[in-house]
Amino acid sequence: MGERYALFSVTDRTGIVEFARGLTELGWRIIATRGTARALADAGIPVIPLEQWTGLPEILGGRVKTLHPKVHAGILARPLAADLAEVTAIGGKLIDLVAVNLYAFEEVARRGTIEEAVEAIDIGGVALLRAAAKNFARVVVCSSPQDYPFVLEALRVHGEVPVELRRRLAARAFQLTACYDAIIARFLEQDGAQADSLPESLLLFARPVLSLRYGENPHQSGAFYQDPLRSLPFEVLQGKPLSYNNLLDLEAAWRAVAELPPPAAVIVKHNNPCGAAVAEAPAEAFRRALAGDPDSAYGGIVALNTEIDEETAEALQGIFLEVIVAPAYHPEALERLARKKACRVIRMREGAVRGLEIRSLLGGLLVQTPDQGEEDPGSWKVVTRRAPTESEWRDLQFAWRVVRHVRSNAIVLARERQTVGIGAGQMSRVDAVRIATLKAGARARGAVMASDAFFPFPDGVEVAAAAGVTAIIQPGGSIRDAEVIEAADRLGITMVLTGRRHFRH
Incomplete structure (x- = not known):
C-alpha cells in the first residue's frame, strides 16, 4: 500500500493531536490548513501545510484556502485509470481521509451582527465534507471529534476503514452540512418570519437539548429538540x-x-x-x-x-x-x-416565541400558523334583543380568551373573570355544555359561556339556560344560527357572535 494522505482543517481541535499522531504512527501523511498545521507542528507531529501542497497561499483574508483543484481532485478521484491520470497531470495525489469541522455560525449568529454572521458562514469546510462524503467508497470523512477513535481503531485492527463505517460517517457529514445550511437559511429569513406564513420549503433542523426519561408512556422514547439559533x-x-x-x-x-x-x-x-x-x-x-x-x-x-x-x-x-x-x-x-x-x-425567559405548529402525520408533516393575535371586540355582533351588561362583556372577553386554549369541542363557563366550569374534547357540543355546567354546579347561575365553534342546534343554549347562564359568546356560522339566536332570545340570554372559530384538536 502506497502513501496515504489525510487532510485536516478544524476549528474545534479536540482530540486532533491524538488523531494525527495515531495516523502518523500508521504511516499516514498529514496535510493541514494554516491554523491546524501550526497546532500539529507545535505538538511535534510532521505536517505538510496546505499552502505548500497547493502552491498557493490563502487569499481573501482566509475566505479561499481549500477551494483548489489539487484538493478536490485528490478527494473526488475514483480508483479509475482515467481519474488517476488526471490527478497526476495536475501534480496532485489522492487524499484518503478528510477531517473537518465547520465555523461555529450559530454561536456568532446568536450574539453578533449580521456582518459577523456572514463572515462565519463556512464555504470551504462544507465543500470538503460534501466531496469526501460523496466519495465514501474510497475516502473516510470525519465531521466530528467523536469520529476519530472509531476510525483509528478500524485502521489499527483492519488496516483500513470498512465501507459500512465509511458510509455511516458520510451520512453524518451530510446531516451536518444539511443542518448547517438550514441554520443559515433560517437566520437570513429573519427571526420569526415563518410564524406568519407557510414557507415554500420547510427546513427542519433541531438538536436534542433535553433528554427525557420516556415519552407519553414508559415504553416510548422521548427528547426535546430545539432550533440551534434559539436559547432554551x-x-x-x-x-x-x-x-x-x-x-x-x-x-x-x-x-x-x-x-x-x-x-x-x-x-x-x-x-x-x-x-x-x-x-x-x-x-x-x-x-x-x-x-x-x-x-x-x-x-x-x-x-x-x-x-x-x-x-x-x-x-x-x-x-x-x-x-x-x-x-x-x-x-x-x-x-x-x-x-x-x-x-x-x-x-x-423573555422572547419565548411561537413559530409554525408542526405534527407528524401519515409519514408526512401537517403544518399551520399558530392561532394567535389580538381580536377586536368592536367587530363582534350582538345578535339578540338584549345586549350584554358591562360585567357580562368583561366576562365574555375573558371566557373567549380561555376557550381558544381548550380542546375541541370546547365550552368555558366564567364569572367575574374566573372559570367555573370547562367542558373539553367532546364529540358532541351539547355534551361539552353538560360537562361544563355539571362542573360549575350552582356557580353556573349568572355565569357567561364561551363556545369555540358554532352551535349546530339550539340544544346547547337550552342546557346552558337551564343551568342559569345569562350570556353566550360564539363564532356563529351555523345554518341554524337563526334557530340558535331565537332560542337565546326566548330564554332571556344575550348572545355575541365573533365571526372567528378557535378549534384546537
Missing part, C-alpha cells in the same frame, strides 16, 4: 427533570396565561385548562383559578404571568403540583417553594 426558553430552578407530558402541559399553560391581563393564573391538566382567573394580585389569581376545579387541578401545572411573590408561594403550598411556571420569582418565594422538593419550578 425556560430555566429549571428546582425539582425533578421535566417529562414529555410536563413539557406539553407547560407549553399549554404558558400559552394560555400569556393571553390574559396580569396578574392571571392558569392551571392545566392533560393539556387542557381546568382553571383560569384574573385578579388584583397573583396569590388571589391562583386561588381563584384553583377554585374553578380543585379536584382536576391536583397534580397539574400552574402558570402565572407575573412575578410570584411570597404570598403566592405560600398559597401554592396547599396542593400537589407537578410544575410551577412564571416569568420571575421573588427570592423569598423561591425559599418557600423549596419545600416542594419534587415540584419543578420554571422561570420562563
Whole structure:
C-alpha cells in the first residue's frame, strides 16, 4: 500500500493531536490548513501545510484556502485509470481521509451582527465534507471529534476503514452540512418570519437539548429538540427533570396565561385548562383559578404571568403540583417553594416565541400558523334583543380568551373573570355544555359561556339556560344560527357572535 494522505482543517481541535499522531504512527501523511498545521507542528507531529501542497497561499483574508483543484481532485478521484491520470497531470495525489469541522455560525449568529454572521458562514469546510462524503467508497470523512477513535481503531485492527463505517460517517457529514445550511437559511429569513406564513420549503433542523426519561408512556422514547439559533426558553430552578407530558402541559399553560391581563393564573391538566382567573394580585389569581376545579387541578401545572411573590408561594403550598411556571420569582418565594422538593419550578425567559405548529402525520408533516393575535371586540355582533351588561362583556372577553386554549369541542363557563366550569374534547357540543355546567354546579347561575365553534342546534343554549347562564359568546356560522339566536332570545340570554372559530384538536 502506497502513501496515504489525510487532510485536516478544524476549528474545534479536540482530540486532533491524538488523531494525527495515531495516523502518523500508521504511516499516514498529514496535510493541514494554516491554523491546524501550526497546532500539529507545535505538538511535534510532521505536517505538510496546505499552502505548500497547493502552491498557493490563502487569499481573501482566509475566505479561499481549500477551494483548489489539487484538493478536490485528490478527494473526488475514483480508483479509475482515467481519474488517476488526471490527478497526476495536475501534480496532485489522492487524499484518503478528510477531517473537518465547520465555523461555529450559530454561536456568532446568536450574539453578533449580521456582518459577523456572514463572515462565519463556512464555504470551504462544507465543500470538503460534501466531496469526501460523496466519495465514501474510497475516502473516510470525519465531521466530528467523536469520529476519530472509531476510525483509528478500524485502521489499527483492519488496516483500513470498512465501507459500512465509511458510509455511516458520510451520512453524518451530510446531516451536518444539511443542518448547517438550514441554520443559515433560517437566520437570513429573519427571526420569526415563518410564524406568519407557510414557507415554500420547510427546513427542519433541531438538536436534542433535553433528554427525557420516556415519552407519553414508559415504553416510548422521548427528547426535546430545539432550533440551534434559539436559547432554551425556560430555566429549571428546582425539582425533578421535566417529562414529555410536563413539557406539553407547560407549553399549554404558558400559552394560555400569556393571553390574559396580569396578574392571571392558569392551571392545566392533560393539556387542557381546568382553571383560569384574573385578579388584583397573583396569590388571589391562583386561588381563584384553583377554585374553578380543585379536584382536576391536583397534580397539574400552574402558570402565572407575573412575578410570584411570597404570598403566592405560600398559597401554592396547599396542593400537589407537578410544575410551577412564571416569568420571575421573588427570592423569598423561591425559599418557600423549596419545600416542594419534587415540584419543578420554571422561570420562563423573555422572547419565548411561537413559530409554525408542526405534527407528524401519515409519514408526512401537517403544518399551520399558530392561532394567535389580538381580536377586536368592536367587530363582534350582538345578535339578540338584549345586549350584554358591562360585567357580562368583561366576562365574555375573558371566557373567549380561555376557550381558544381548550380542546375541541370546547365550552368555558366564567364569572367575574374566573372559570367555573370547562367542558373539553367532546364529540358532541351539547355534551361539552353538560360537562361544563355539571362542573360549575350552582356557580353556573349568572355565569357567561364561551363556545369555540358554532352551535349546530339550539340544544346547547337550552342546557346552558337551564343551568342559569345569562350570556353566550360564539363564532356563529351555523345554518341554524337563526334557530340558535331565537332560542337565546326566548330564554332571556344575550348572545355575541365573533365571526372567528378557535378549534384546537
